[in-house]
Amino acid sequence: MAALANNEPQIRVSHDNMEAYLYLPGSEVDSYTVSSVEEALQNSGVLYGIQRDRIQEAIEKQIYNREVLIAKGDRPKDGINGYYEYKFDMNFSKKPMIRPDGSVDYWSIKMVEIVTEGQEIAVYHPSIPGEDGMDLRGKPILAKRGRDLVPLRGKGFQRSEDGLTYTSLMDGKIEMANDRIMILPVYEVNGNVDLSTGNIDFHGDVIVHGGVCTGVSVKATGTISIDGVVEGAKIEAGKDIVLRSGVMGASRANITAKGNISAKFFEYAKVHANGTIQADVFLNCQVSCGENIVLDGKKASIVGGEVRAIQGIVVHTLGSDGEVRTQVKIGNDATVRRRIGVLKNKIEVEKANLEKIENGLKILQDMKSDPRRTDLLRVKIRDTALLAEDMAELEKLADQMERAKGGSIRVDGYVYPGVKVEIDDLEVQVKEMQEKLEFIRQTDKIIMCALEF
Numbered sequence: 001m002a003a004l005a006n007n008e009p010q011i012r013v014s015h016d017n018m019e020a021y022l023y024l025p026g027s028e029v030d031s032y033t034v035s036s037v038e039e040a041l042q043n044s045g046v047l048y049g050i051q052r053d054r055i056q057e058a059i060e061k062q063i064y065n066r067e068v069l070i071a072k073g074d075r076p077k078d079g080i081n082g083y084y085e086y087k088f089d090m091n092f093s094k095k096p097m098i099r100p101d102g103s104v105d106y107w108s109i110k111m112v113e114i115v116t117e118g119q120e121i122a123v124y125h126p127s128i129p130g131e132d133g134m135d136l137r138g139k140p141i142l143a144k145r146g147r148d149l150v151p152l153r154g155k156g157f158q159r160s161e162d163g164l165t166y167t168s169l170m171d172g173k174i175e176m177a178n179d180r181i182m183i184l185p186v187y188e189v190n191g192n193v194d195l196s197t198g199n200i201d202f203h204g205d206v207i208v209h210g211g212v213c214t215g216v217s218v219k220a221t222g223t224i225s226i227d228g229v230v231e232g233a234k235i236e237a238g239k240d241i242v243l244r245s246g247v248m249g250a251s252r253a254n255i256t257a258k259g260n261i262s263a264k265f266f267e268y269a270k271v272h273a274n275g276t277i278q279a280d281v282f283l284n285c286q287v288s289c290g291e292n293i294v295l296d297g298k299k300a301s302i303v304g305g306e307v308r309a310i311q312g313i314v315v316h317t318l319g320s321d322g323e324v325r326t327q328v329k330i331g332n333d334a335t336v337r338r339r340i341g342v343l344k345n346k347i348e349v350e351k352a353n354l355e356k357i358e359n360g361l362k363i364l365q366d367m368k369s370d371p372r373r374t375d376l377l378r379v380k381i382r383d384t385a386l387l388a389e390d391m392a393e394l395e396k397l398a399d400q401m402e403r404a405k406g407g408s409i410r411v412d413g414y415v416y417p418g419v420k421v422e423i424d425d426l427e428v429q430v431k432e433m434q435e436k437l438e439f440i441r442q443t444d445k446i447i448m449c450a451l452e453f
Contacts, residue, residue, distance in 0.1 A: 009037045011044040012067065017135040020046045020071035022055065026064040034059065041071065047138045049073045071136055079130030079146025085123045088113050088174050096262060096278065104280055104297040106244045106264045111225045112173040112205055115183060121157055121174060122166040122181070124149070156183025173205050173222075184222075192228065193218060211245070214252060223259070230255070240275075247271075249285075282307055291403070296412075302326060310400055312407040319416035319430070329422035331404040331441070336397060343394040350387040354380065409439040412451065421446060 009032060010023040020041065024032055037055045050071045058068045090113075097108040115121060130143030151159060156174075157166050168174070172185045187202040192210035199217045200206055206220040211228025212235065218224060221238040229245045232252030240259040247253050249269030255261060260275040267283040274290040280297045284304035287293065293309040295302065301317035306327040319326040357380045364373040409421060415434040420427060423441040428448075436451040 007031070009040040011040050011046065013044055013046060013136060017137055017139070018073040018075065019069060020044065020049075020136055021067040022058055022070045023067050024058060024062075024064050032059045037070070046071050046136045048134050049136055073135040073141075074133040076133035076141045076143035077131040078144035080128040081146050082127040082148040083125050084149065084152065085125060086176075087120050087122060088115060090176050098296070101298065103299070104264075104278075106242070106262060109225075109242050109244070109262055111223045111240060111242050112186065112207070113175065114172070114186065115168045115174045116171050117168055119168045120165060121168055121183075122152060124152075124164045124166075126164070152181055153179065154181035154183075157181060187220070193233075205239075214250065224257075241273075246279075246281075277309075290400075302328060310404050310407070313409045315409075315411055316413040317416075318411050318414070319419040321416055323416060323418035325418050325420070326416075327420045327422070328409055330407045330409055331422075331424035332401055333422075334425045336401065340394065340397050340401070343390055343397070347387065347390050347394065350383055350390065354383055354387065357383065407441075410451065411437055411439075 007025040010025070012021045012023065013019070022037060034052060034055050037059070038050070041050060051069075054068060054070045057063075058070070092110040092113065095109065097105045099105050127146030127148045130145055132143050133141035135141060151163065152166055156170055156172060157168050159166055168183050170183060170185065172183050174181065174183050176182075185204050187200060187204060187206045189197065189200075189206075189208045189210065192213060193200060193208055193216055194213040195215060197216070199219075201217075201219045203221050205222035206218055206224045208218065208224075208226040208228070212218055212226055212230045212233040214232035217234035217236070218226070219234075219236045223239045223241070224235060224237040225242045225244075226235070227244050230243055230247040230249070230253060232250045234254045235241060235243075235256070237257045237259065239257070241255060241257040241261045241263075243255070243261075243263035246263050246265035246267070247255060247269045248267050251268045253269035255266075255269060255271045257273045257275070259273065261271065261273040261277045263279045265281040265283070266279055266285045266287070267281075269285050271277065271285055271287045272289070276291045276294065277287065277289045278294045278296075280295060280300050282295070282302045282305060285307070286305055287307040289309040291309065292311045293307060293313045295315040298316065300315055302315050303320045304324045304326055306329070307313065308329045310330065310332070312330055313328055318328065357376050360376050361373065361380070364370055364376070367373055404424070407423070409423070411434070413436070415430050415437065417431055417433060419430040421430065421439045423439065423446050426441060426444070426446050428439070428446045434448065437448045438451055440447055440449055
């Protein structure tokens with residue numbers, strides 16, 4: 001046993017207490033036993049995960065002078081959180097694609113995701129619980145628990161009894177916002193909208209797979225998507241409008257959206273959007289826009305009419321070689337500044353009047369039956385509403401002024417004579433054909449800067 005005293009089994013435990021290694025020094029006698037190794041493990045604090053078959057193998061095969069793994073703890077297995085697998089597209093783009101030849105594909109625009117009654121819209125995958133571990137000292141190692149998600153909220157769908165499957169209760173459009181799924185009705189017309197179908201006034205989204213004929217109107221609180229040509233009709237949307245085949249308005253079309261508008265072309269139409277307008281051509285149109293106007297196709301042009309935007313305009317061609325009178329404008333004119341001044345003065349007067357009313361009500365606060373107090377309360381309600389309305393308008397105009405700062409009109413192709421450019425209250429008349437330039441306001445004048453490509 002003297003040999004064993006000088007050649008005792010050596011144990012190395014990993015820093016995380018999850019693995020233990022046996023080292024047997026070379027011996028001239030068969031003096032190692034399983035019990036001697038187990039005693040060394042116990043002295044090293046190893047109580048769990050001992051692999052006795054590996055100890056026996058190291059001794060029998062005389063695996064000397066190198067380490068052998070003989071104990072291993074159980075590592076924890078973290079749980080997996082529950083998750084939803086959605087069966088509908090939530091990330092489609094509402095902007096048209098640019099084809100390789102530089103033209104714009106308005107058929108690529110996707111405004112809504114449509115589902116049908118009974119369609120599976122989501123599947124819930126429950127959480128998977130974790131498995132706790134144990135280190136070599138016998139100390140438990142807690143696993144991360146998998147968490148379940150709350151049931152989906154919204155309307156227009158139902159949940160299965162097991163809580164795992166969600167299906168639509170109707171044909172309509174599906175959208176997700178603020179962790180709520182909404183399935184809403186959609187008014188869909190498979191042909192043209194004409195005098196035989198009558199006007200459309202719908203609370204929701206409208207999809208027309210044909211065109212819209214002269215003399216009818218299509219109105220929706222949501223989006224409007226029209227595949228065919230719009231003639232001299234009235235189109236009004238509470239959100240966005242997509243006109244895949246454009247507008248031949250004959251000076252009777254009126255297109256209005258509180259959101260954005262996209263169309264292949266506009267001819268002889270009146271167009272307004274609170275957001276951005278994107279198209280290929282404006283021909284003799286009256287256009288106004290709360291943000292940007294973008295005509296970025298290879299043949300994108302503004303010919304004739306008046307086109308106005310608050311923030312900026314991008315176009316390939318302005319005017320025509322026939323020198324058609326064409327007016328483009330960005331920013332705010334003097335009427336906006338005057339209106340802001342009027343509103344500020346009006347608001348000061350309204351606040352002063354309300355202060356007087358408050359003082360009068362304090363004097364009459366104990367005279368609830370006094371008709372003068374009742375009259376003052378009525379006036380207070382009226383003037384408070386007027387003040388709120390004026391302050392909202394002032395805030396909107398102030399935001400409009402701020403958004404207009406630094407705007408420009410960029411022309412990637414040609415500008416022809418007959419074009420009039422306005423930025424805020426400044427203007428410049430183009431008298432000679434220009435190419436690839438940008439109109440920018442500089443203090444008290446408009447300058448034309450050459451574009452670098």
